[in-house]
Amino acid sequence: MSTNSSGPLKVAVTGAAGQIGYSLLFRIASGAIAGDRPVELRLLEIEPALKALEGVVMELDDCAFPNLAGIEIGSDPEKIFDGANLALLVGARPRGPGMERGDLLSANGAIFTAQGQALNKVAADDVRIGVTGNPANTNALIAASNAPDIPKERFSALTRLDHNRAISQLAAKTGAKVTDIKKMTIWGNHSATQYPDIFHAEIAGRNAAEVVGDQAWIADTFIPTVAKRGAAIIDARGASSAASAASATCDAARDWLNGTPEGDWVSMAVVSDGSYGVQEGLVSSFPVTTRDGNWEIVQGLEIDEFSRGKIDASVAELADEKNAVTELGLI
Numbered sequence: 001m002s003t004n005s006s007g008p009l010k011v012a013v014t015g016a017a018g019q020i021g022y023s024l025l026f027r028i029a030s031g032a033i034a035g036d037r038p039v040e041l042r043l044l045e046i047e048p049a050l051k052a053l054e055g056v057v058m059e060l061d062d063c064a065f066p067n068l069a070g071i072e073i074g075s076d077p078e079k080i081f082d083g084a085n086l087a088l089l090v091g092a093r094p095r096g097p098g099m100e101r102g103d104l105l106s107a108n109g110a111i112f113t114a115q116g117q118a119l120n121k122v123a124a125d126d127v128r129i130g131v132t133g134n135p136a137n138t139n140a141l142i143a144a145s146n147a148p149d150i151p152k153e154r155f156s157a158l159t160r161l162d163h164n165r166a167i168s169q170l171a172a173k174t175g176a177k178v179t180d181i182k183k184m185t186i187w188g189n190h191s192a193t194q195y196p197d198i199f200h201a202e203i204a205g206r207n208a209a210e211v212v213g214d215q216a217w218i219a220d221t222f223i224p225t226v227a228k229r230g231a232a233i234i235d236a237r238g239a240s241s242a243a244s245a246a247s248a249t250c251d252a253a254r255d256w257l258n259g260t261p262e263g264d265w266v267s268m269a270v271v272s273d274g275s276y277g278v279q280e281g282l283v284s285s286f287p288v289t290t291r292d293g294n295w296e297i298v299q300g301l302e303i304d305e306f307s308r309g310k311i312d313a314s315v316a317e318l319a320d321e322k323n324a325v326t327e328l329g330l331i
């Protein structure tokens, strides 16, 4: 699959009247994912939010986007996901002050069960599904488990925001341009246990950890700043990150469909095949390259003791989440 195929790319977005939706839809409509290929937006919301969504659609109309080929809205996932080539599952209950992701598991489990089942029935044969709604990794696992006819490789959870945050922090520390930073990796869960790894990253071709040359900064400043950025934004804004999450959702989908550039990779949470000792079947973030809508985990990276401990801790949290949703009967 790529965005070069003919006909509009049918992009379904859930939670379309929410905060992220308000930024995401306009980015998609202006070509952030499909470039010049026309897109058809298929927008899912719960019934009480449909009126607000109608207002957003009026605004989309008012932009007169040249490549926006159509908009459909509704509250029935089987209608909205019909024929979707790309489904961006954003709609979920966001975390408020003081809440941890674990609190969200059961609240959101029901949503991703029903949406997985609907995608299984009506999505296009080439569908790719990106999960942004938290807890994103485990929501992706739930949706995939409820869509037995869709290959598990077609589901991915968003860790691109963490990846982008890590690049930005590293650029600020070293004075490098973000475009000079390659091969950043986020491992594990999209949560505070995630491990942003710069030991394989490069800054203008040089090893990033060597350029930084300050293990204390990596361990005590960089990693916690990236891992806790979501909470810092909630504290500052009184609401969780939205425009940056929308931007990362576009980046992730664009690169998934169109491929990663030579000499670089991205972070995506995908179903583990056991690579790097990550328990098979968990949806965990890895360094991946993509091509024609398919991804491959980058192999052969050396993992030292420090990194091993960080990866294992985040994967243990994912295994706990999986156990919790198994007990709830969601997978």
Ligand SMILES: NC(=O)C1=CN([C@@H]2O[C@H](COP(=O)(O)OP(=O)(O)OC[C@H]3O[C@@H](n4cnc5c(N)ncnc54)[C@H](O)[C@@H]3O)[C@@H](O)[C@H]2O)C=CC1
Pocket (backbone or CB within 6 Å): 014, 015, 016, 017, 018, 019, 020, 021, 044, 045, 046, 049, 090, 091, 092, 093, 094, 095, 111, 131, 132, 133, 134, 135, 136, 158, 159, 161, 162, 190, 240, 241, 242, 245
């Ligand atoms: N993975 C990531 O990097 C990030 C994930 N997030 C997560 O994204 C999600 C959305 O965030 P916001 O847009 O800020 O939340 P929001 O509350 O502003 O919007 C969520 C929307 O989803 C809708 N919704 C709820 N249940 C639905 C269902 N069954 N079907 C369709 N729509 C449904 C709600 O009506 C609401 O309009 C949250 O779970 C948030 O935690 C946020 C930032 C980053």
Ligand SMILES: O=C([O-])CC(=O)C(=O)O
Pocket (backbone or CB within 6 Å): 094, 095, 134, 161, 229, 230, 231, 233, 240, 241
């Ligand atoms: O932390 C949150 O709840 C929102 C989020 O996922 C992020 O900003 O990374």
